[in-house]
Amino acid sequence: MGKNGRDELKRFMRGLIKRNPGEPEFHQAVREVAESLLPFTREHPEYRRAQILERMTEPDRILIFRVTWEDDRGVFRANRAWRVQFNNSIGPYKGGLRFHPDVNLSVLKFLGFEQTFKNSLTGLPIGGAKGGSNFNPKGKSEREVMRFCQSLMLELHRHIGDDIDVPAGDIGVGRREISFLFGQFKRLENRFAGILTGKGLAFGGSLIRTEATGYGAVYFMNNMLGHRGDSVEGKTCVVSGCGNVALYTIEKLTQLGAKVVAASDSRGFIHDPDGIRDEKLEWLKDLKEVRRGRIQEYAEHFGCDFHPGRRPWSVPCDLAFPSATQNELLGDDAKELLANGLIGVAEGANMPSDLEAQHRFHEARILFGPAKAANAGGVAVSALEQSQNALRISWSRDEVDTRLKDIMKNIHEKCVRYGDEGEGYVDYVKGANIGGFVKVAEAMLAYGIV
Ligand code: NDP
Secondary structure (H helix, E strand, O other): OOHHHHHHHHHHHHHHHHHOOOOHHHHHHHHHHHHHHHHHHHOOHHHHHOOHHHHHOOOOEEEEEEEEEEOOOOOEEEEEEEEEEEEOOOOOEEEEEEEOOOOOHHHHHHHHHHHHHHHHHOOOOOEEEEEEEOOOOOOOOHHHHHHHHHHHHHHHOOOOEOOOEEEEOEOOEOHHHHHHHHHHHHHHHOOOOOOOOOOOHHHOOOOOHHHHHHHHHHHHHHHHHHHOOOOOOOOEEEEEOOOHHHHHHHHHHHHOOOEEEEEEEOOEEEEOOOOOOHHHHHHHHHHHHHOOOOOHHHHHHHOOEEEEOOOHHHOOOOEEEEOOOOOOEOHHHHHHHHHOOOOEEEOOOOOOEOHHHHHHHHHHOOEEEOHHHHOOHHHHHHHHHHHHHHHOOOOOHHHHHHHHHHHHHHHHHHHHHHHEOOOOOEOHHHHHHHHHHHHHHHHHHHHOOO
């Protein structure tokens, strides 16, 4: 980027920070997009005249509400919840709900902003949103989680609907929470509608939804490698996290002949040089999905190393899949990974790599699949769940998986179309940002001043 470009970026960011003080995650997400889009919109003055990028950084609306509930000891508790309805230019709002003590408006605005681009990239008619609460489900009983979900839905149901806004899961919100939320919505509105995705198979859920984000990230990595005549087969991989995204990333990598040697949770990481596979992976799934235990127990059970309080980026690998949370892979981690021979990254989590790490990967010209593209498989299958609900049918596992593979391939092609830098290098960040922007921008131009 030349001096004029840098000055323009500075001016743009100064305005954004002034309008949105104290929201560092949101600033970071917008900066990453603006780095690609300001040069692009300079060549397309119609977007500038209509202030499309400025308008896209302003959510359509934000709902903030109190969620009061009663814990098992009979004590009254109050949490805060949000729904950020960011942009519905190309379809009803769509995006997950996150329950985590660190949730705040900045985090949800960054996620909603990114979601708008990601959803557009899938090629499906879905707008962008995100929501959640600072409620911490850890250590709460089933009944407490249920009461919290029911209380949250008491307010949220007024603002969502199959043609309005269709939430899904995210950190801390899995099948159990979606089920409680859906049951309460149905009771309040007396209708059975596809207003949430990630539902149980008995009541409108889609096959492959649970696996979709992780599987999709691996398909995307395979597409990037395939573009260079390579594949994931035989590669050594490191995955961070041990939740929904991470577990099914590990599963698909193993199925395709790669070896996953490390995984983590919020307390530390395990290093298993023999690979997390077969009965070990099933044991880990049971530990995290059913027993809700700590990853340290894997190390104790199978006799491998556990590194408390650390992330797994010091473990040498060919491919890295950060799949836990935002800003979990920093500049120094990127340096260490590259020094150890890293050739590719696919972001399963949202914004896991900070800007310095991203710049290092870009300079090293390795394969870097940003979250908007690499983890779009989850929301894509959520949109397929909406379609099945609207049609009142259920597709087979193979049918959904085939569609998921096609969607990930199309996203990859879009990234190459807008991000090909020549000499065999694709800037996937630029490709995903422009590829996601164009469709939303065209719709906004068509609507005029709204
Ligand atoms: P889960 O709650 O199922 O799992 C999250 C995992 O990350 C857990 O292992 C958790 O550890 C760990 N983790 C959470 N916060 C931190 C932290 N601050 N530091 C270290 N580790 C942490 O969430 P998901 O797998 O659904 O989501 C993971 C990421 O993927 C998020 O960024 C989410 O936005 C993104 N994503 C998810 C999609 C989905 O379909 N679920 C779709 C697209 C993106 P512990 O077990 O100790 O809690």
